[in-house]
Amino acid sequence: MGVGGVTLAARGRGKLHAACARGAVVAGAGAVALLAVAITFSGSPLPAVLQRTFSLYETHSLKDMEHYVNLVRNIVPAPSAKKHKGQDGRIGVVGGCQEYTGAPYFAAISALKVGADLVHVFCAREAAPVIKSYSPELIVHPILDSRDAAQEVEKWLPRLHSLVVGPGLGRDDLLLNSVGGILEVSKARGLPVVIDADGLWLVAQQPTLIQGYQKAVLTPNHIEFSRLWEAVIKGPMDTKDDSGCVLRLSQALGNVTVVRKGEQDLMSDGQQVLVCNQKGSSRRCGGQGDLLSGSLGVMAHWALLAGPERTDSISPLLVAAWGACTLTRECNQQAFQKHGRSTTTSDMITEVGAAFSKLFET
């Protein structure tokens, strides 16, 4: 499908309106149609950083980019002296075990740096003192390996706006079983959930856990996507049609949003496919996906609060996903410019503030 920059494909259920309205590239059943529809854009000009990145691409792609940037800006809550602590996001991260303490920390601190007010980490007992020692800013609950973990977490759910499930969770059956229970109670409350890493392992074992839950966003990397595909589609993957595969997996899961990370990030709600080609770097250190899932935890809450009227009828969760992918890749690029091959995820997290304001602050 598409040519560089940002393109949007719509297919499957025949919803072409959003793509056509912006003159995007529309791919359908192997055919690719380029629709050059002139439109005007409102809002602030494209940030210089994005103009640099996208100046080589065709005008319609640049305009799509500008449009999505404006949609992300539309969901970002305005700073206000009238707000109280917690209003811009209270996010939960479910993950952290004996082996992995970095991943939940990266996800949680990213959520805070993007703009959440409070972040709670629900982790295994042994991981808690380690995660606390990384940051005094995180609230850490050492309850995930207790027998009644799901009920313990459920007590906190009324205070939370979204959950990020899976970074550093590990694959211990007791923990996975508790997380299955946490997903059930979260669904019952209609809480948005971003599922990543070992949370995706669990979903691949039990797809019914999120089947049809349209407030779930899955963020698989290459391997995790293949695993989900095998579990849900159970057939060969068309390796020449990456966006078609994302669309199909999302549809098969009942329009759960799927974000397939890679050289370009492809995301679909089963109706449309958005592409994020924001320049990153060649550095692939561990933890970048955790930065993405933590950022998305906050942006998913903001997007659902803003609603489709602020996202031009594109699914709010797709807009949030596009924003979080763009931000993560920009952090990667900025950190790489400073640190080159020694870039680590901590360096990227240091860039979150500057990257966010370049991209999305008006």
Ligand SMILES: NC(=O)C1=CN([C@@H]2O[C@H](COP(=O)(O)OP(=O)(O)OC[C@H]3O[C@@H](n4cnc5c(N)ncnc54)[C@H](O)[C@@H]3O)[C@@H](O)[C@H]2O)[C@@H](O)CC1
């Ligand atoms: N500092 C930390 O604590 C970190 C912990 N992490 C955690 O580690 C656990 C396991 O995550 P993994 O991502 O390793 O598990 P996966 O089972 O997804 O990956 C297994 C292997 O696949 C490889 N792989 C990934 N992308 C690939 C690609 N495009 N092509 C070929 N091979 C590829 C990885 O190098 C890894 O060795 C999760 O809980 C995760 O959150 C990671 O988030 C990284 C950072």
Ligand SMILES: Nc1ncnc2c1ncn2[C@@H]1O[C@H](COP(=O)(O)OP(=O)(O)OP(=O)(O)O)[C@@H](O)[C@H]1O
């Ligand atoms: N080849 C690539 N080129 C540019 N960016 C990439 C590439 N692969 C992944 N990314 C970006 O890196 C971020 C994390 O994706 P990645 O595939 O590394 O996740 P992950 O394997 O889950 O990471 P983690 O180590 O945190 O588990 C995403 O924003 C994605 O866009």
Ligand SMILES: [Mg+2]
């Ligand atoms: Mg990962």
